[in-house]
Amino acid sequence: MRALIQRLFALFLIVPATLFAQQQQQPFQEKVTVTYVEIPVTVVRNNEPVRGLTKENFVVTDDGVRRDIESFDAVDFAAATEPEKRISPLNPASRRNFLLLFDLSYSTPNKVSRAQQAARNFIARSVTERDLVAIGTVDVDHGFRFVTTFTTDRELLTAAIANPRHYRALDPLQIASTDNPLVTESQPQTFGAEGVATQADAGTDAMAEFVRGQTKMDEAYRRLRLTKQVEMLGVVAHSLQKLAGRKHVVLLSEGFDARLVQGRGLGETGVEAAENDAIQNGELWKVDSDQRYGNARAQQAIVKMAEEFRRADAVLHTVDIQGVRVKNDVRSGATNNNNEGLYLLANSTGGSVFRNSNDIGADFDHLTHQQEVVYVLGFQAPVDKPGTFHKLSVKLTGVPSARVQHRGGYYDAGAESTIERSLSTAEIILNDIPQDDIDVAALATSFPTGGTKSQVPVILEISGNDLVKHAKNDLATTEVFVYAFDSDGVVRDRIYERMKLDVSKVGDRLKASGVKFYGTLSLPPGKYAIKSLVHVGETDAKGYKRVNLDVAKDGDVAVVQPLFFQQAAGADWIMVKADSKKPQPYPFVLGGESFVPDARATLRAGEPRLFALYVYNAEPDELTWDIAPTAKLVSQNRPAGGDVTQYVFALENVPHDARELGVTIHKKGSSDERHVTVPIVVR
Numbered sequence: 001m002r003a004l005i006q007r008l009f010a011l012f013l014i015v016p017a018t019l020f021a022q023q024q025q026q027p028f029q030e031k032v033t034v035t036y037v038e039i040p041v042t043v044v045r046n047n048e049p050v051r052g053l054t055k056e057n058f059v060v061t062d063d064g065v066r067r068d069i070e071s072f073d074a075v076d077f078a079a080a081t082e083p084e085k086r087i088s089p090l091n092p093a094s095r096r097n098f099l100l101l102f103d104l105s106y107s108t109p110n111k112v113s114r115a116q117q118a119a120r121n122f123i124a125r126s127v128t129e130r131d132l133v134a135i136g137t138v139d140v141d142h143g144f145r146f147v148t149t150f151t152t153d154r155e156l157l158t159a160a161i162a163n164p165r166h167y168r169a170l171d172p173l174q175i176a177s178t179d180n181p182l183v184t185e186s187q188p189q190t191f192g193a194e195g196v197a198t199q200a201d202a203g204t205d206a207m208a209e210f211v212r213g214q215t216k217m218d219e220a221y222r223r224l225r226l227t228k229q230v231e232m233l234g235v236v237a238h239s240l241q242k243l244a245g246r247k248h249v250v251l252l253s254e255g256f257d258a259r260l261v262q263g264r265g266l267g268e269t270g271v272e273a274a275e276n277d278a279i280q281n282g283e284l285w286k287v288d289s290d291q292r293y294g295n296a297r298a299q300q301a302i303v304k305m306a307e308e309f310r311r312a313d314a315v316l317h318t319v320d321i322q323g324v325r326v327k328n329d330v331r332s333g334a335t336n337n338n339n340e341g342l343y344l345l346a347n348s349t350g351g352s353v354f355r356n357s358n359d360i361g362a363d364f365d366h367l368t369h370q371q372e373v374v375y376v377l378g379f380q381a382p383v384d385k386p387g388t389f390h391k392l393s394v395k396l397t398g399v400p401s402a403r404v405q406h407r408g409g410y411y412d413a414g415a416e417s418t419i420e421r422s423l424s425t426a427e428i429i430l431n432d433i434p435q436d437d438i439d440v441a442a443l444a445t446s447f448p449t450g451g452t453k454s455q456v457p458v459i460l461e462i463s464g465n466d467l468v469k470h471a472k473n474d475l476a477t478t479e480v481f482v483y484a485f486d487s488d489g490v491v492r493d494r495i496y497e498r499m500k501l502d503v504s505k506v507g508d509r510l511k512a513s514g515v516k517f518y519g520t521l522s523l524p525p526g527k528y529a530i531k532s533l534v535h536v537g538e539t540d541a542k543g544y545k546r547v548n549l550d551v552a553k554d555g556d557v558a559v560v561q562p563l564f565f566q567q568a569a570g571a572d573w574i575m576v577k578a579d580s581k582k583p584q585p586y587p588f589v590l591g592g593e594s595f596v597p598d599a600r601a602t603l604r605a606g607e608p609r610l611f612a613l614y615v616y617n618a619e620p621d622e623l624t625w626d627i628a629p630t631a632k633l634v635s636q637n638r639p640a641g642g643d644v645t646q647y648v649f650a651l652e653n654v655p656h657d658a659r660e661l662g663v664t665i666h667k668k669g670s671s672d673e674r675h676v677t678v679p680i681v682v683r
Helices: 002-009 109-126 154-162 205-239 269-280 289-293 296-311 340-349 357-370 418-431 464-469 503-512
Strands: 016-019 032-045 058-062 065-067 071-076 096-103 132-139 143-146 246-253 314-320 373-382 389-396 403-405 409-411 440-444 454-463 475-486 491-502 514-523 526-536 541-551 574-577 601-603 609-616 623-628 631-637 644-651 660-667 673-682
Touching (some): 032 389, 058 373, 065 373, 109 154, 109 246, 132 154, 143 205, 143 418, 205 296, 205 418, 246 340, 296 314, 296 340, 389 403, 418 526, 418 541, 440 526, 440 541, 454 464, 454 475, 454 526, 454 541, 464 475, 464 503, 491 503, 491 574, 503 574, 514 526
Parallel strands (some): 096 132, 096 246, 246 314, 601 673
Antiparallel strands (some): 016 032, 032 373, 058 065, 389 409, 440 454, 475 491, 475 526, 609 644, 623 660, 660 673
């Protein structure tokens, strides 16, 4: 159990923890600070993933020191086909993350549509339900931007691909597309592939010297832009270093003139002969060393970029969106038109170049097939200075002729950049990473409305003591994010609320109870994961809770989960209701009176506890009941003209070891049954 918690809590790169035996101070007690590291590993033999391995098949060394493998997990993506499995929690380290990066510096406008189609094809054909995909842009003039964060919401990705330059999602974490997006219009910008300097007939030595000077200035300018773009790609890789899982950056670009980096290519014998003549005549000023040997700064930029990708456990692939390249043009004559620049980028990171954007799906299918099985190896290591990079090595034992692929190393925990913080916040929700800074209890249940969508109220109970603890200067700016992911990973509805809590005014009420948050989702029938994140901006403290929910079809027998009445003790919550896009009636009504249910059902041994149960589309005399632990029926009510029966039960003599309340209803004369459960805490 402990190993499972460690695996789920780890952020793939590191999870700092101070291990100590007891909370109270003891004499001669040594404190040891460690990081928990997880390595996603793929094993391939004859281009096929190797299944069935155990931790005994792996040897891990960290900076040359062998580490004991303390946790081991095997994830087979090919097996996750059922809807329940597709949305079930997954070890973050086993995730595959794809960043589709639109190059707006080296792509002509008429080729952007080709890049968009390639991106759509890739998502439709090569991405599984468990993979995370993000859309980004890179532009020398405007920098690097995440259009979306990594998400399973394919509808959001499709919308972003349609307008990568201007798309802005209303969702603050950019993982959902449930609202109309903001499309910002900026001034038209000139962007396109860097051309090759045209040849001019100098006519005279003076004119030739002028042309050489202008050409050199033009190439220096283009080389400066190229170097800046390569450095920007390094920034992209660096921003991914703390993201869990395997990372693939797919750059959609026409590429750049590789001669700006590596110098003159083969076949330019005329220029080479002229330079040789100039050298023999002592006219060295006529020889451009950058053209002849390549530019050292640009070459070093690619080396540094490749190192950032290696350290982030990321690979850069490039997609040539120009299509068929020709060496001659009716307007400009012979041109040096090739994709060598794309090869320079991809090869330096171990990535691939896809020359035909229409066939990217087939090429990536081969790559993703090899990574269908991921082994996650976990170990503990002493903490060094924040930001220190540690080299990793994984070797196989007892697996002949197989090849192992793994990340090159990991970083000790350090400060996060704004981009990294945004990615890590979204990653908590996508990967169900537990957060214990702020205690959060969650309730989400479904009420049929007679229409195509059900009303899904969400109640969060947020610990007031934790909010006070993580406030700063008597202020706790608290954000609440709620997302409803369906079985395809699409966010069907969401809630976002931001509130400022002045501890100097409401601190006593917070300490007595906390914040009780209420919001409403509207969802069609299906299976959902309702994910809620609470974040305090002043200290970056977080709390997270996930609730699984089945939304029944209209007209089907439906059972709302047991709803425990709020206890009088500690009931002085600060009530917060989220703004609603479409106001709906308050659903928690019993006998004409409203009540507020508890998000966390806490029972005291020996004391009875009442709970309500709603059953839709079934008459009371049609049903039989199974309730565990045993409960006594107190009352039932069926409002006139309604399709719901409201029941009240009393739990008595609940066993100390009870962990959940389960209710199963059977329809007489039928095998049809409905089962709902709710966690309970017995004190």
